[in-house]
Each structure stands twice: as C-alpha cells, then as structure tokens.
Amino acid sequence: MSTPALQPARGTHDLIGDEFRRHQQVIDAARHIASLYGFEEWATPVFEDTRVFSRSLGDTSDVVTKEMYTFTDRGGESVTLRPENTAGVCRALVSNGLTQSNLPRKVFYAGPMFRYERPQKGRYRQFHQIGIEVLGAAEPLADAEVIACGWHIQQELGISEGTVLEVNTLGDRPSREAYRAALVEYFTAHKDRLSEDSRMRLEKNPLRILDSKDRNDQALMAGAPTIHQYLTPEAAAFYDGLRRHLDAFKVPYRENPRIVRGLDYYNHTAFEFVTDRLGAQGTVMGGGRYDGLVEQMGGPNTPSVGWAAGVERLSLLLEAAGLTPAAPRAVAVIPVGEAAEAAAISLLQLLRGAGLVAEMAYRGNLKRRMERANRIKAAAALILGDDELAKGVVVVRNLDDGTQAEVPLDGVIAALAETEVDGAMEATLAAQMEGELEAMMEAEDEAPPPPRKRR
C-alpha cells in the first residue's frame, strides 16, 4: 500500500454484509406491508429543480437554508439532491397530470436522501428513507390508516418494543395562528427565563420552543397554553376523528401536545414514533398532514397525509434486537480432478435450477475446497470425483454434523431436502409456513399481528 487509501466521503457509508441485509430487510418489509394497505411504489428522481424544495419546505427551515446539496449544472440550472421525498412525490403527481382522477392516490417510496449535516450514528449526509403518502384525501381516516401502516411495518420487523407513537394536532390555519399568538405572548412574558436558543425561536418559529430539550424551557412549558384551547370546531372534530380511528385500528398512542413538525407544509395531524434506544436520534418515523403542498407545486387543492422513516435508524433497531437476517446458506459443489469438472458444473446448474443456493470454487484441491465451503458457511458439500462419476453417484456431506452418504445423481435434490440442513431447503419450507401463518392472521380480527421472530 503505497498510495493512501481513500475514505468514503464524509457522512456516507457503504452497505455491506449484515448491514446490507438489515437495510434490505427494512425496505422489503415496508414494501410488503404497504402493498397490503393498497400503496403502489413510485420512484421519483434523486435530484429536482431547486424550486421543488425551496417552494415547499419553507424559507426559514434549516433544511432549506443550510442543509441542501444545491448546485448549478452545466446548463445553468439550479438543481438539488432531494433532502426528503414528499415534495418530489407531490411534484410528480402534478407533472404527470394525476390530480384529476383516481384520487386518493396511495404511494410508497424508498431511496436515498441528502442533507449536509454533521454526521452522527444513525444520521448521515446520504441516508435512506422509506415513506408513504395518501394524496387527495381530506378524511382523518386516511391519517389513521397511514399511521396504522407505519405501526404495522414496525411490528412486522419486530422492533416495536421501546417505541411509542406520539400524536398531536397542529390544527388548521386559524387555529394555529391564534395559538401562535398566544404562545408568543406567554413566552415573551417569561423571556428572561428562556434559553438562548429558544429566544431565537421566539422570533423565527415559536412552535419549536415546544420541543426544546432545555430543562428550564421545559419547566416553563408546564404553564404554557396548549393548542387544544385554540382549535376551531372543525380542527377539533378532525382531531377527534383521528383518535377514534386510531382506536379502531387498535394502534396504541400517547398524546403529546408538544409535537411539532420541522417542515412548514404540515397542518392538522402531526405524529412521531419515538424510541428510547437511539440516543439523540430518537425519532424513527415521523409525519403528518400537508393539505397545501400539492397546491404549492402548481396543482389543485389536494389534501394529503404521509410519513417518512429513516432506514438507518430502523436498521439500528433491528441490530439491537438481534434480528439481523442471516445470509442464505449455500450448497458447495466440489469436483475432484479435472475430469469431474464438467459433470460438477451440470450438477451446479441443476441445483440452482431447483432454487438452491449453490457455489463451486474456481480452483483448488479437495482440502482447499472443503475449507472454502466451511468458510462460506455452506450447509452441505457435494463431492464428485472419478470414483463417483464411475458409479453415477455423488457424496453428500452435511457440514454441520459431518455425516455423509453416497447418493445417486438424480436423487440429490431429494436427499438435500431430507438431510434438513440449515438454510438452503429450510428457507423454502419456512417461506411456505410463513404464507400459512399470514393467512391465519388475516383470518383473525385483531388488526396488528404479533411481532415476528427472526426468519
């Protein structure tokens, strides 16, 4: 090594091995559950015209003012790597002329997002989000279903323990303006006791004081007015509807009048799934209602609701819960001598054709190939040499218990199924059982299924 090794760019990370499998597990589970709720998957561009974000996220939010990867391309256009995907989905709805029919539209997405932030565990500059959006539904039932879907995904992953759902309402515009005025009045009266940060927030975004982590601020909050006293009858009815439907979905929640949303486009419902297991990155899934966003993209009034979740954070929870998916175990085909190689390749393809993970080393004697089979944690070794070739058999060795037997070439698949080696065949059996389990659970009237164990 004479040249210095290159590091990944700050705040980026490679997904390899266990980490990749956890990441994929999160996305697979979310995609599957979302599809059960009737969501279709969209993929929108990773970069957009900068105005897609500057128009939607609000000029004051930190995301827009200092965290966006914005640059001018060779044609002189200002483009931005998406810091989140809700704006892009709304823009796509409008650009594709989907605002006039087939509403509501239910969209699932998964992909990388980019924010120029100080990296920490569970927080990266290129990170990944999954999310769902219901576009064109004004009913609180939509909000409740969106939340139920998110909860269901966490249950499916087996990571719902230690996580609580906190809900709040931000009201409609009149509610929020009245509340905002009342808050400013209250905190201005106690300005001398506010933290320095919160005094800034009092000017910029007084609602944000509500989720300050400062001790003194929190003490002061005990006496602060809550939004509930300022809700219009319509906003109060909406919030009642949300809670009623959450009960019907049997999703447990806690009301937290201090939940606010970071981005400016939210109204009515605001919620977060918060865990106590990830330090300062406690929010694992967050979302709410954004009735005005599609209009800001140049479309008609299209009330909508959705959430986004950080794949890295969900993946950390999987790891902490000991639910890292195991790599599939292969069957190692081992030819002995050059004459057996062609027959071994035929066997290799036969196994793959039957849906088994099969591997054959590119070189090496029997000992080497056995070592390699062991290293890749193969479940079984199939040894094929001149002796076997002459007899029309293959040696099937179970690498877990060391037993082996000669099996006729055409009976290999059946023999592997019978030996009940971990992984390989067991995986297909497990998949079948899982299908039956799901059918059973659908028959039950309890909506949230119990958390599933490692598969």
Added chain:
RNA sequence: GCGGCCUUAGCUCAGGUGGUAGAGCGCCAGGUUGUGGUCUUGGAUGUCACGGGUUCGAGUCCCGUAGGUCGCCCCA
C-alpha cells in the same frame, strides 16, 4: 454551525512519569498428496489517522487538519 471524547496489525484492543511497537481473533504454511469446522507446530503483518512543533530522542507532550463518536442546533 457549536462543545466534549476518540483514532496503534484485516478486526477488538494493550502500550505508568518521552528511549524508534505487543496480545487475542483472523490470515498464510505444515502435521493429514479424496474431506472442512476441533487440535498442534511454524510464519507474515503496522508510513502508531495526516501535517507541523518541542526534544539528543515522540505512539506517548503541544498546535493544526481529517474522520469517527456523544451532546446541542436541526431532523427520519
């Protein structure tokens, strides 16, 4: 953007008060030229993150930079 802590072999980490590097695991080879995982013998590891400074001498002390990490801000 602000503050604390950290950075020594592929990995996890030792290296009082400055005297030019070590363990375990892993890796490679042999004991076993058609049998791995166990056992055993031997072997190779390294610009001590990077750049400066102090010193006869720096992994060790000082300054700067980069990366990681924890917290704040913000957010998923």
